[in-house]
Amino acid sequence: LASVVRCGTIDNDFFPNARKAYGSMKTLDVNGGTGHSRILVGERLANLPQYLPPGRTVIVTDTIVRKLYETQFPEVDMVTVGVGETAKTLASAQDIYGALIDLEADRTTFIVGIGGGIVCDITGFVASTYLRGVRFGFVATTLLAQVDASVGGKNGVNFRGFKNMVGVFNQPEFVICDLEMLRTLPRSERHSGFAEIIKHAAIGDSALFDFMERNLHGADTLDASVIERFVSDSVTLKADIVSRDEKEAGERRKLNFGHTLGHAIERTTGVSHGEAVAAGMVFAADLSVSRGLLDRAEADRLSALIAAYGLPVSIPADPTALMAALRRDKKRAGEGIHFVLLEGLGKAVVLEIPVAELELAISERK
Amino acid sequence: LASVVRCGTIDNDFFPNARKAYGSMKTLDVNGGTGHSRILVGERLANLPQYLPPGRTVIVTDTIVRKLYETQFPEVDMVTVGVGETAKTLASAQDIYGALIDLEADRTTFIVGIGGGIVCDITGFVASTYLRGVRFGFVATTLLAQVDASVGGKNGVNFRGFKNMVGVFNQPEFVICDLEMLRTLPRSERHSGFAEIIKHAAIGDSALFDFMERNLHGADTLDASVIERFVSDSVTLKADIVSRDEKEAGERRKLNFGHTLGHAIERTTGVSHGEAVAAGMVFAADLSVSRGLLDRAEADRLSALIAAYGLPVSIPADPTALMAALRRDKKRAGEGIHFVLLEGLGKAVVLEIPVAELELAISERK
Numbered sequence: 001l002a003s004v005v006r007c008g009t010i011d012n013d014f015f016p017n018a019r020k021a022y023g024s025m026k027t028l029d030v031n032g033g034t035g036h037s038r039i040l041v042g043e044r045l046a047n048l049p050q051y052l053p054p055g056r057t058v059i060v061t062d063t064i065v066r067k068l069y070e071t072q073f074p075e076v077d078m079v080t081v082g083v084g085e086t087a088k089t090l091a092s093a094q095d096i097y098g099a100l101i102d103l104e105a106d107r108t109t110f111i112v113g114i115g116g117g118i119v120c121d122i123t124g125f126v127a128s129t130y131l132r133g134v135r136f137g138f139v140a141t142t143l144l145a146q147v148d149a150s151v152g153g154k155n156g157v158n159f160r161g162f163k164n165m166v167g168v169f170n171q172p173e174f175v176i177c178d179l180e181m182l183r184t185l186p187r188s189e190r191h192s193g194f195a196e197i198i199k200h201a202a203i204g205d206s207a208l209f210d211f212m213e214r215n216l217h218g219a220d221t222l223d224a225s226v227i228e229r230f231v232s233d234s235v236t237l238k239a240d241i242v243s244r245d246e247k248e249a250g251e252r253r254k255l256n257f258g259h260t261l262g263h264a265i266e267r268t269t270g271v272s273h274g275e276a277v278a279a280g281m282v283f284a285a286d287l288s289v290s291r292g293l294l295d296r297a298e299a300d301r302l303s304a305l306i307a308a309y310g311l312p313v314s315i316p317a318d319p320t321a322l323m324a325a326l327r328r329d330k331k332r333a334g335e336g337i338h339f340v341l342l343e344g345l346g347k348a349v350v351l352e353i354p355v356a357e358l359e360l361a362i363s364e365r366k
Numbered sequence: 367l368a369s370v371v372r373c374g375t376i377d378n379d380f381f382p383n384a385r386k387a388y389g390s391m392k393t394l395d396v397n398g399g400t401g402h403s404r405i406l407v408g409e410r411l412a413n414l415p416q417y418l419p420p421g422r423t424v425i426v427t428d429t430i431v432r433k434l435y436e437t438q439f440p441e442v443d444m445v446t447v448g449v450g451e452t453a454k455t456l457a458s459a460q461d462i463y464g465a466l467i468d469l470e471a472d473r474t475t476f477i478v479g480i481g482g483g484i485v486c487d488i489t490g491f492v493a494s495t496y497l498r499g500v501r502f503g504f505v506a507t508t509l510l511a512q513v514d515a516s517v518g519g520k521n522g523v524n525f526r527g528f529k530n531m532v533g534v535f536n537q538p539e540f541v542i543c544d545l546e547m548l549r550t551l552p553r554s555e556r557h558s559g560f561a562e563i564i565k566h567a568a569i570g571d572s573a574l575f576d577f578m579e580r581n582l583h584g585a586d587t588l589d590a591s592v593i594e595r596f597v598s599d600s601v602t603l604k605a606d607i608v609s610r611d612e613k614e615a616g617e618r619r620k621l622n623f624g625h626t627l628g629h630a631i632e633r634t635t636g637v638s639h640g641e642a643v644a645a646g647m648v649f650a651a652d653l654s655v656s657r658g659l660l661d662r663a664e665a666d667r668l669s670a671l672i673a674a675y676g677l678p679v680s681i682p683a684d685p686t687a688l689m690a691a692l693r694r695d696k697k698r699a700g701e702g703i704h705f706v707l708l709e710g711l712g713k714a715v716v717l718e719i720p721v722a723e724l725e726l727a728i729s730e731r732k
């Protein structure tokens with residue numbers, strides 16, 4: 001039912017308008033239950049028109065991306081949303097529905113989200129529900145969106161402060177990952193991307209883990225070949241997992257490595273997603289060592305990599321508040337909490353951890 | 367990819383809790399791209415628990431259905447929405463999301479909508495988007511919902527007064543069509559159901575058309591065998607069409623017979639959906655005669671059946687307003703408007719009619 005196909009050049013049957021072959025671009029095809037998606041790593045925003053079907057297109061973007069890149073946008077109608085997690089609401093979705101109606105967008109209209117994860121999540125949700133669904137694609141402009149939000153077909157909005165309470169699973173037709181656009185990204189946003197790439201390496205790609213250790217300088221200067229490998233290896237890994245488990249029934253849970261406690265830290269302390277996930281990964285690795293699954297030396301290697309990429313290995317937070325946040329986590333089932341642990345660098349395992357064991361580990365957290 | 371399977375008894379593999387075989391019940395399986403749905407014509411609300419999976423269930427219903435039938439509901443949590451088309455909004459959807467959060471409904475929660483088309487449409491949309499989708503089923507309590515909204519996987523809400531602007535395609539796991547519940551239905555609602563059944567007969571089932579002509583009294587008294595045939599034949603026909611064309615790319619358009627002008631009449635004059643569709647069907651039949659597709663005698667037979675079932679054959683409306691409403695119709699594509707015409711009683715054809723021809727026909731409408 002699901003498969004991942006890798007290919008190096010553009011397939012004219014799939015995108016009839018894309019006539020050129022791009023030497024340095026990597027393409028990845030993801031076939032999921034909700035459709036077919038092509039991730040284009042190293043493609044440029046300027047080439048977006050080549051991927052658009054004939055007919056009407058509407059762009060959805062945010063105020064910052066618009067300010068920085070509007071001159072490179074194709075000349076089509078545009079809807080702009082606010083910036084940040086607070087913009088990821090049904091109110092923003094309704095603003096976009098309203099704008100689409102004003103623009104008389106119909107079932108044949110193609111929608112392109114240009115922005116980070118928030119723009120992609122809202123755009124994917126609106127496109128999946130406007131007139132019961134129209135076609136859509138993304139230009140992912142942040143490292144986090146390129147390695148994470150671009151793949152997997154998850155979209156949606158927050159509701160009453162709860163993350164992603166309302167949404168659907170639906171794949172974009174294409175995702176352009178323009179690596180040059182990362183140069184305008186604030187350093188903190190870049191680090192959030194690094195956190196997810198470290199996560200991908202830790203759960204399933206020890207070669208990427210080694211590569212990250214060796215290429216700290218290239219990463220820091222956004223060296224094209226280094227970042228291309230970070231993004232394409234991340235996309236490959238995530239796409240492989242998602243293709244096997246689109247609806248998060250099993251294996252996809254591995255992608256929550258560092259996120260179960262990470263989300264609780266994020267909600268409790270207000271630190272950034274990347275920082276919270278980094279600390280969450282260190283906690284999960286320590287728990288893996290306590291359980292005898294992982295060598296201490298490997299856990300230390302993970303902590304060292306996280307620190308080297310400018311991310312925190314621990315974030316102080318009240319244990320009681322963390323447990324309360326964990327209990328509200330929507331992924332809970334029964335008495336235990338599904339938790340992703342490591343059996344080695346590049347090898348994750350999902351276990352149901354008793355709440356009492358988690359409570360103890362959290363209370364002993366440094 | 368898609369198929370319809372008919373079967374007369376309950377399949378224990380599909381509903382492991384349903385152990386009895388019901389002599390007079392008809393079951394219909396619909397396999398669409400978005401899932402598998404079973405329609406149970408003649409099943410009773412009281413037997414609902416047998417179709418629920420183990421674990422948590424939440425009921426969504428409206429104030430009227432609750433008042434009439436709450437004593438027959440299983441003892442589970444319940445969310446109540448308002449009555450009528452004005453309740454079919456994102457605001458109602460948000461009320462339900464909020465209630466589900468308050469009830470701590472999670473991904474394993476099963477949602478049952480008990481009500482007419484509006485309750486089913488909202489419930490299907492909320493269930494398809496809460497936590498990116500949870501499992502759901504319906505108890506359809508109106509004739510219109512049983513013959514129309516129950517099949518096809520369309521769900522959604524209105525937005526800024528436009529019908530069904532926001533929604534998704536997603537099949538309920540089951541639809542219980544309890545024919546006894548129709549006894550509490552107001553006469554006007556019953557007529558709206560008859561309008562859709564006449565539509566189904568006209569576009570694809572001449573035997574049902576004959577049966578409707580012969581069984582006016584049985585229909586009027588809600589004779590069980592008559593209504594069961596009306597509902598099961600309608601469901602069969604609609605399920606066949608939907609299974610072949612879930613996303614309304616082609617053949618499914620036939621189900622819009624009477625609806626293209628009908629929606630315009632409904633919006634312009636405020637008459638009920640059933641009345642507007644009835645007048646729309648007569649208009650479409652007359653246009654079919656003008657185009658030489660249909661004999662006048664057959665068009666007259668359709669008008670006679672519509673009148674016999676208490677529905678209007680014409681509704682006065684301003685031609686200019688009707689055209690303006692038609693142009694805004696979301697199903698338009700290019701210069702013409704897709705219109706469903708008849709080539710005979712039981713045989714529909716979809717043609718793109720030039721706007722000018724429609725304008726003339728509407729201006730000459732009686």
